[in-house]
Amino acid sequence: MRIAFMGTPDFAVPTLDALLEAGHEVVAVYTQPPRRAGRGKALTPSPVQRRAEAAGIAVRTPASLRDAAAQAEFAAFDLDAAVVAAYGLILPEPILNAPRHGCLNVHASLLPRWRGAAPIQRAILAGDEMTGVCIMGMEKGLDTGPVFACRETPVGRKTAGELTAELGEIGAGLMVEVLAQKPEPVPQPEDGVTYASKIDKAETRLDFSRPAIEVERQIRAFNPPGAWFDHGSERIRILAAQPVPGAAEPGTVIDDHLAIACGGGALIPTIVQRAGRVAMGPDELLRGFAIPKGTRLG
Template sequence: MPEPLNIVFAGTPDFAAASLQALLETEHKVIAVYTQPDRPAGRGRKLTPSPVKQLALEHGIEVRQPLSLRDPEAQEGLAALAPDLMVVVAYGLLLPKAVLETPRLGCINVHASLLPRWRGAAPIHRALLAGDSETGVTIMQMDEGLDTGDMLLKASCPILADDTSATLHDRLATIGARALVDSLAGIRDGSIARESQDDSLATYAHKLEKQEGDLDWQQPAEQLARQVRGLSPWPVAFTRLGEEILRIWAAEALDSPSHGLPGTIVAADRNGIQVACGEGVLRLSKLQLPGGKALEAAAMLNARRESFSIGTRLGNA
């Protein structure tokens, strides 16, 4: 029987923790975990360990948190572990050439898109924002480029009509963990097929900016609905309601003609607040005003019906 692999794992958020948990359930040995330094979180801004660190400590695995892997001392420390393989999942630090070449079998990455479709920091959100019908996970052999390495294994899934970045994130975390485990046998014995990426098909998934949440009511309702879903739970779509910022947590495009200027409330009932768009109507079903909780439309109307009367204009008009 083949020897288990000695694996170094590098990752930080919940998405990465799913892959680490899957590795811990195999015959392979996770000999060390690399993760981002603890960050302030919550109202008290208390230093909080990453989900990956918490999971590693629960299993008695050594945790390392270098500020950079360009540091010679950090590179020497990795080399001393003599890993067979390094698995990288949403780690957050660049891996220089010296690190990529340290493990006997190199470094592999669990990337949340069907490469080369979305390279970069926010592939889940960008797939939703672009209206893609399908996405997935690619297990990739890492090189010095940004998500440019050879593809080892792909696992796809449809993007559902009601998916948000949160629901898609959780589904892809599970798919990615399973694909990672499925790839290990072929990586260990060298039988896994490597496929080069077609750079001409690549799109860069830029990091999200808060300002991307600002809804432009001149746009079609379908596009705005994607914007709401793609930016939930962060940074959350928003518009102006008079002098207030109104955050939109859930919305859907209706097959209704748009009667009224874009941004005008054309109907409001317990099912939602309907807003005319450049094309079609967007029904807002979960909203949040400053200082308050996110509320379903019925509760928001009970609290502030006068703010959502028919004819009210939203946005910067």
Template sequence: MRRLLRVVFAGTPDFAVPHLAACRRDGIEIAAVYTQPDRPAGRGRKLAASPVKQAALDFGLPVEQPENFRDAATRARLAAHAPDLIVVVAYGLILSRKVLAIPALGCWNVHASLLPRWRGAAPIQRAILAGDAETGICLMRMEAGLDTGPVLLRRAIAIAPDDTGGSLHDKLAALGAEVLAEGLDRSVRGEALPATSQSADGVSYAHKLDKAEARLDWNDSAAALERKVRAFDPWPVAEGVVAGELLRVWRAESRDSGPGTRDSGEIVAATRDGIDVACGDGALRLIEVQRAGGRRIAAADYLNARPELKRGAQ
């Protein structure tokens, strides 16, 4: 038996946009779209709408942008939309128990990890940093705790050896929209999704990224540094000191440093294929770099500007 579900969608960044689009389907009425208030952005620091707000306006949907839900009037406005369900995807605001209790069917959250691993703000990058072989999407019924609610649907994907924070973000955004669509379609058909409580084992937290983490420490293993380069693309972008110059590193690969002994941070080789920097274990080959104030360039082009590095490498 089909029914009409009245949904309020809450999300803010690019990741949430495909999920908003997935809510525009038969049996779903989107009552309102909640997103973060406009924030200063760009060099001019002009107020800019979030990607979700831009998409909602393109879809002709009403937009709400409260700073928070602490006051009763804001919660009453949300309740006035009479949602059967609230769908939350990377919204950026914590919802209190009072908010979670508003919709008759509760609140769903789409989370980009295989819970209980990587609860929190940066699950995509943390999975790459840790060297996880897979990650995925969990459609979860929200509770007051941080990503602790029971899982309704779960889908895993492999993390490719060349996945970056950006490429895995895009894969999971598309997968999340598919999982959400499945959940909505089944609910419209009157099916109750089975809720599986999260295990108490294997809990880990994906803390918010800090720009200070992006610095490459050449005493670390080359494999760990390669994961850092991939995880922090496109933000905050890994950076390291190479022959006295701080460079942003966009692409790199770990390699065996070969025979001989070099101190961590020394250049082992410098060719058109890249710049090999000795690490605590192995060497990191820098393939694409960026100088301060410059653009992304191949390591071979960087060496054209610093030919002495070729002479210094052995």
């Protein structure tokens, strides 16, 4: 099939690779413009742009697809389909309607649960036992289109980073299957709709007033880059932890190994990180950065 691929982060790269491996003609790749990143704030192309350029595919990085010139250029590709995976731009109707078979999206949830921007993090935070990927036909509404196929996977104790990588691979294989088999899409049910709103940076601050099981979900949902607390002038990220029984004023360090009381139970950090340092175990952290038993963490 003659396809345009539209995606930006690492999650999208396996789908681009799968399309190429399956022999589809990817005539153009659309991705977000390069962003400033790193200590030097150099302009950095997206993972999808780097992969597309390595494969010799023409890359376009429009800031918007709303102007007539961008829409005319897209229509001129004479596409069978557009494949979308975490692109990050809204597709206006002229874009959605241009390919003969429409625009197909790799969405990282079991629709209609977790429509929206952050389905992986919201599934972890909510304590969902299962999540997955759906291949959805795109329409004007927010993730409201009919579904061609879904595939499930357990959430378990996976971090957002681990689940993102897994779902990216699952979605890539599922998209290739859908393009080959062309199943009839099924409208989403009206029951069970939830929305995965964009993550606010304030949500990544650890809230020890909540039950330990919820704080541990917060740690997994925001890794990477990591949920955090402040102590003195330093920000400490907790990258992994284990909820355990315990009782004390929430936020109190209750032993010499950085166990922290929560609103119900306690939390034992297993991987932590000071700003600008490598990740380490809590005992290693405490050897160079004192957080004594009885300390109240905010």
